Amino acid sequence: MTAEKNPRLRTINKSSKLDNVCYDIRGPVMARAKQMEEEGQRVIKLNIGNPAPFGFDAPEEIVQDVIVNLPDASGYTDSRGLFSARKAIMHETQRKGIAGVRIDDIIIGNGVSELIVMAMQALLDSGDEVLVPAPDYPLWTAAVSLAGGKPCHYICDEGAGWLPDLDDIRAKITTHTRAIVIINPNNPTGALY
Numbered sequence: 001m002t003a004e005k006n007p008r009l010r011t012i013n014k015s016s017k018l019d020n021v022c023y024d025i026r027g028p029v030m031a032r033a034k035q036m037e038e039e040g041q042r043v044i045k046l047n048i049g050n051p052a053p054f055g056f057d058a059p060e061e062i063v064q065d066v067i068v069n070l071p072d073a074s075g076y077t078d079s080r081g082l083f084s085a086r087k088a089i090m091h092e093t094q095r096k097g098i099a100g101v102r103i104d105d106i107i108i109g110n111g112v113s114e115l116i117v118m119a120m121q122a123l124l125d126s127g128d129e130v131l132v133p134a135p136d137y138p139l140w141t142a143a144v145s146l147a148g149g150k151p152c153h154y155i156c157d158e159g160a161g162w163l164p165d166l167d168d169i170r171a172k173i174t175t176h177t178r179a180i181v182i183i184n185p186n187n188p189t190g191a192l193y
Contacts, residue, residue, distance in 0.1 A: 020145040022138060081108025117143045124149040128178035133164060137187040149178065162191035 033043045080086065086106040093101040109115040116139055124130070126148040132140045134153035144151040152172050155165040169180065185192050
């Protein structure tokens with residue numbers, strides 16, 4: 001039933017904040033990819049972050065730790081992440097000679113997607129620019145836009161092994177540039193730099 005047919009219903013329009021959010025990991029692109037596969041074409045999917053379908057299994061040590069600790073794994077953890085994991089990260093930064101990293105500086109999330117959104121919300125004011133690699137992982141553009149920022153894409157050149165074009169980055173830095181996203185290994189190209 002539509003709002004026109006029932007006066008108690010009203011149309012809810014999406015926020016204009018979504019105008020620059022294009023994150024089609026399902027929908028028509030996936031439908032076309034599925035059709036191509038059914039026609040016998042090989043399709044390499046770069047839209048999912050789950051490595052399991054590609055044969056990347058969790059190390060046995062982690063699997064065993066999960067099994068052993070599962071009985072005590074109910075409820076919430078510290079919102080900053082497990083203390084032991086944060087401590088291990090702090091020790092790793094010390095081992096690498098990175099000075100001044102305290103345990104309270106370290107926040108662990110449920111995954112990169114959550115942390116991207118949190119970081120952009122915490123970092124950006126309206127109109128701040130963030131340089132994002134192109135092709136990009138669409139969540140970066142979405143998170144920047146939703147945080148009130150402006151994503152500015154810099155070129156990663158396929159002909160140069162998808163490496164970032166440093167001249168393009170330099171040309172796009174302005175007084176409004178607040179951050180430069182560097183993804184290594186790059187998602188979705190897989191380039192290492």
